[in-house]
Amino acid sequence: MAEDLVLDTAIRDWVLIPLSVVMVLIGVLRYFVSKLMRSDQVPDLKIVKEGQVIIRARNLRAAANFIPAKSFRARKHYYSNEENGLLHVPKGQAQNPQAQMFSDPNMAMDMMKKNLSMIIPQTLTFAWVNFFFSGFVAAKIPFPLTQRFRAMLQNGIDLSTVDVSYVSSRSWYFLNLFGLRGLFSLILGEDNATDDTQRMMQMGGFGFDPTRSLGAEKDSLDIVQHDWALPKFEQRAESVLKKLVQK
Amino acid sequence: MAVHDDSNGQKKKSSDALDEIPTFNVENMQNNTRIINYSRTFMSIIGGVIAGILGYTALTGFIFYFVIMAITTVGLAAKTGFAVHSFFDSWNQIVFDGILGGLLSFVLFWTFAYDMVHIF
Numbered sequence: 001m002a003e004d005l006v007l008d009t010a011i012r013d014w015v016l017i018p019l020s021v022v023m024v025l026i027g028v029l030r031y032f033v034s035k036l037m038r039s040d041q042v043p044d045l046k047i048v049k050e051g052q053v054i055i056r057a058r059n060l061r062a063a064a065n066f067i068p069a070k071s072f073r074a075r076k077h078y079y080s081n082e083e084n085g086l087l088h089v090p091k092g093q094a095q096n097p098q099a100q101m102f103s104d105p106n107m108a109m110d111m112m113k114k115n116l117s118m119i120i121p122q123t124l125t126f127a128w129v130n131f132f133f134s135g136f137v138a139a140k141i142p143f144p145l146t147q148r149f150r151a152m153l154q155n156g157i158d159l160s161t162v163d164v165s166y167v168s169s170r171s172w173y174f175l176n177l178f179g180l181r182g183l184f185s186l187i188l189g190e191d192n193a194t195d196d197t198q199r200m201m202q203m204g205g206f207g208f209d210p211t212r213s214l215g216a217e218k219d220s221l222d223i224v225q226h227d228w229a230l231p232k233f234e235q236r237a238e239s240v241l242k243k244l245v246q247k
Numbered sequence: 248m249a250v251h252d253d254s255n256g257q258k259k260k261s262s263d264a265l266d267e268i269p270t271f272n273v274e275n276m277q278n279n280t281r282i283i284n285y286s287r288t289f290m291s292i293i294g295g296v297i298a299g300i301l302g303y304t305a306l307t308g309f310i311f312y313f314v315i316m317a318i319t320t321v322g323l324a325a326k327t328g329f330a331v332h333s334f335f336d337s338w339n340q341i342v343f344d345g346i347l348g349g350l351l352s353f354v355l356f357w358t359f360a361y362d363m364v365h366i367f
Contacts, residue, residue, distance in 0.1 A: 179356070
């Protein structure tokens with residue numbers, strides 16, 4: 001270590017701790033606000049029915065090995081039968097649900113509300129950090145980094161000879177942003193709305209299109225090989241009962 | 248530093264006692280995975296604070312993090328009675344799951360504690 005800067009105690013009290021505390025509190029606030037703002041959306045009957053059919057088909061696929069081959073085939077036929085099988089949708093109806101979904105005002109509003117409630121606190125906090133806490137060294141990270149990180153981590157500090165380990169408060173903000181995700185999962189329980197990056201990854205796969213999933217479900221049901229998992233079941237039951245009786 | 252905290256309750260047996268084909272109870276497996284994540288997060292936070300207080304820098308700190316993760320792995324394995332396969336899908340899950348997420352929390356609390364104590 002070339003030089004060892006001594007930093008003002010006041011920075012500790014008035015920058016690091018308040019920033020962390022504020023971020024934790026904002027996360028908790030966002031969680032409760034998103035819970036309160038969950039609007040009661042009356043689900044469309046048709047979509048619910050199709051969703052339930054898909055769940056049933058999925059259960060059949062998962063537990064296929066526990067029912068005898070004949071009953072499995074009977075159920076499979078019920079689902080993927082060409083004329084009146086539940087999963088078979090004629091081609092004409094393929095496009096409608098998708099168009100309906102996008103013009104459905106409720107769903108669009110919900111998506112927008114969720115997006116906003118994620119992005120706005122982050123933006124506000126970032127702007128606040130930049131405005132108040134720029135232009136000085138805020139913290140020292142305990143490990144050294146190369147010179148190329150200097151531009152990213154030290155953007156308020158204009159001295160080029162200061163060690164890259166001494167970072168500005170903006171990088172403390174980002175460090176908090178990522179590090180507090182773990183803490184939130186501990187104190188708020190699973191399925192909390194503060195995990196931004198996870199949500200952003202899920203955004204790409206959004207688009208509940210019932211027709212497409214029906215077709216996909218039908219295909220995967222066709223693929224399943226039935227492997228009777230309980231061939232010696234009667235013998236096993238007999239031995240278990242025998243053991244019970246002998247006790 | 249030998250305080251493990253096997254917080255948040257019990258793991259549940261997720262595979263059946265069938266000899267022929269192993270089956271998994273999905274809900275229990277999810278519960279077990281959640282427990283792994285909680286344990287790792289908690290340990291990485293505690294480990295970060297300790298690393299900061301003790302003044303580890305650079306490489307020593309990262310090595311300390313992996314030591315903590317190894318202790319967590321051993322602790323989790325011991326909790327399953329070393330019969331890992333009846334609780335989890337594979338070895339990989341109990342060893343590698345949640346290491347990178349924990350790393351970020353570790354670095355945060357490490358930086359925090361290090362600054363509090365040493366650069367006052």
